[in-house]
Amino acid sequence: MKLKLLALSLLAGAATTVSAQQPDLVKYVNTLQGTNSKHELTRGNTYPTTALPFAMHTWTPQTGRNGDGWKYQYFKDKIRGFQQAHQCSSWTRDYAVFSFMPMVDRLVVNENDREAKFSHANEIAKPNYYKVQFDNQITTEISPTERGAQLRFTYPKGKKSFLVLDGYTGMSGVKIYPKENKITGYVHNGEGFKEGFRNFFVICFDQPFQAYGTWENKSNTVKADSIAAEGPGKGAYLQFKAGATVQVKVASSYISMDQAALNLKTELGADKSLEQTKAKAGVIWNKSLGKVLVEGGTAADKATFYSCFFRASLFSRKFYELDAKGRPYYFSPYDGKIHNGYMYTDTGFWDTFRAQFPLNTIMHPEMHGRYMQALLDANKQCGWLPSWSFPSEAGSMIGNHAISLLADAWAKGIRTFDPKEALSAYLHEATNKGPWGPANGRDGWKEYFQLGYVPYPKYREATAKTLEYAYDDYCGWQLATTTGNAYYAGIFGRQMYNYKNVYDASTRFMRGRGTDGAWAPKFDPAEWGGPFTEGNAWHWQWSVFQDIEGLTKLMGGEQNFTAKLDSVFSEPNRVNVGSYGGMIHEMTEMVMADMGQYAHGNQPIQHMVYLYNYAGQPWKSQYYARKVMSKLYDATENGYPGDEDQGQTSSWYVLSALGFYSVTPGTDQYALGSPVFKKTTISLENGKKFIIEAPENTAENVYIKSATLNGKTYTANFIRHSDLVNGGVLKLDMSPKPEMKRGLSAADKPFSLSQAK
Ligand code: CA
Secondary structure (H helix, E strand, O other): HHHHHHHHHHHEEEOOOOOOOOOOOOHHOOOOOOOOOOOOOOOOOOOEEEOOOOOOEEEEEEOOOOOOOOOOOOOEEEOOOOEOOOOOOOOOOOOOOOOEEEEEEOOOOOOOOOOEEEEEEEEEEEEEEEEEEEEOOOOEEEEEOOOOEEEEEEEEOOEEEEEEEEEEOOOOEEEEEEHOOEEEEEEEEEOOOOOOOOEEEEEEEEEOOEEEEEEEEEOOOEEEOOOOEEEEEEEEEEEEEOOOOEEEEEEOOOHHHHHHHHHHHHHOOOOOOHHHHHHHHHHHHHHHHEEEEEEOOHHHHHHHHHHHHHOOOOEEEEEEEEEOOOOEEEOOOOOOEEEOOOOEOEEEEHHOOOOHHHHHHHHHHHHHHOOOOOHHOOOOOOOOOOOOOOOOOOOOOOOOOOOHHHHHHHHHOOOOOOHHHHHHHHHHOOOOOOOOOOOEEEEEHHHHHHHOOOOOOOOOOHHHHHHHHHHHHHHHHHHHHHOOOHHHHHHHHOOOOHHHEEEOOOOEEOOOEEEOEOOOOOOOOOOOOOOOOOHHHHHHHHHHHHHHHHHHOOOOOOOOOHHHHHHHHHHHOOOOOOOOOOOOHHHHHHHOOOOOOOOOOOOOHOOOHHHHHHOHHHHHHHHHHHHHHHHHOOOOOOOOOOOOOOOOOHHHHHHHHHHHOOEEEEEEEEEEOOOOOEEEEEOOOHHHOEEEOOOOOOOOEEEEEEEEEEEEEOOOEEEHHHHHHHHHHEEEEEEOOOOOOOOHHHHHOOOOOHHHH
């Protein structure tokens, strides 16, 4: 019922300017999807992002305290600011933030005291437009550009009208120009930044100031008539004529104040009103979302699809700016210097190598090509390949997945970087330990090299590390092999089967293994942590992306393999909290999903439903892909089964809804599932179209009875990237009954290293 109501309200919601050729898809997007989250249980861990695709800056209402990772929580009923935001996860703090807050009657700077009540009934949350009316009748609207926004504050008639500019946490500076209706300034908040990092901003108002001053947000002291302030938490306030409507243009830069002014001129100079900024942003989003046009399916299905596609199109963010001649350059978060070219930041590769980047190779290959060169530039500036940049390197989680992005890009025809430079950077990564976090360089690299696995308990999460290192080594081997770099192929080729060294045949599970070769005692496959990362043995069993056939042989053949896949769903959803010592939200989410040990709310198992394709039961991949999509996703504030994670969990949905998934980034294949819609048209950057037709598709007809690709019978359980980008038609004959004869031959199975031999 809730879904139906939501779909109706979405359709009735903010109208977007639509060109004749471009259908209005923005209307389907609900940016509140996943915002009903808290520490113990996340339904997405998102905030109502108002931004352009992959934009440098985004905007959001703020319900949490300054510095709190929980920016906007759906269940809260008060807003304390509208902020320029960058954060990609509530588990990391934001950086370079400042905010505005309007109020009536009297000036209140204190962030706790100035909160204003609102209700969701008076809120519109779209990618190109956010609007909320407080109970006190003040209306705030926001429409974004890539490096700025236009806001509009409409105060109720006759009421004294104030606006506070808050410098958030850390150092800031402001300067007020009363005659020019302008404020300039900078903020420097966030962690791990190079000296010299500043977010410079320029703010232009279309109304004169009746009064103004500066303030400081720790003691909340106000200095009336002051036109400049610098120091921790400094901000400004303004008073407009009573009942004013105030339009505000704001843009910022990491390079300089002059560049901030140029960004404002370039992106907002021509816009006379917020409506123009909103309309332009709507056109940009409709073009971006229009890369996939879905037909058939319910309004709720479309809302889920385009809301997820929106979320899949936010990270990594463009960290570069354009000079007066339109040339890209940037402040490097890695060495604190200015460089020419492109730079992208704000993602954790552990999450996003799986689906978000593979999705970009289809939808945004030009950007992806720039990104791959930027990765190697970042390596030079940082001394290490990025793995977790927010925006500088933090080395969080595990694995060395930059090589997955690079190998995947190469496999898909992207030739914007030197593969030898990539391999050299990866070898350095794989044979050293960096200064930050386990995923900066390689934790346990010596033992991994000598023993063929990372020993446990000497290293925490050791078996998860072994599995991901072996996959990364496959990516290194793959890139080296296809580019004629035999030296590197020799090194990585020796290690890419190392997953076998942590498989215990007696329990048929991956397990922790000591330096002496002995298995870690007291094994319970439902036990989280220990040798695993944010999961248990049921979840990590399948992290052999590069060689599912090899894993199948290890597990005693296809029958045992598929029986174990079945068991993931049929096991009780029991949790042994293990080394976590208590329930973490991922455990709670697995229990709530009620699909046995299947934990889609976190990354390790997200590819698992597609593995039946490799072992003679492709219809089960079709069944479970549809089941996960329909059961665990919707477009509401509760719309994700766990953390969204910088586009990864959304990209899983987008790819799955198209009918395939990137089980093995680094190959040119996607394993088949079951599409959601009767017809899906992908418009590629090269001008070609790839169409997935499934005219009999319904919620019941989830099975592929037969298929043709460009008119020829197609029996494979995968689709090649080259088939997509060359354009064509994949036609699927859908049925309510599983087709147990299709896709069974060896050649029909997706790529596995052991199969390739
Ligand atoms: Ca996660």
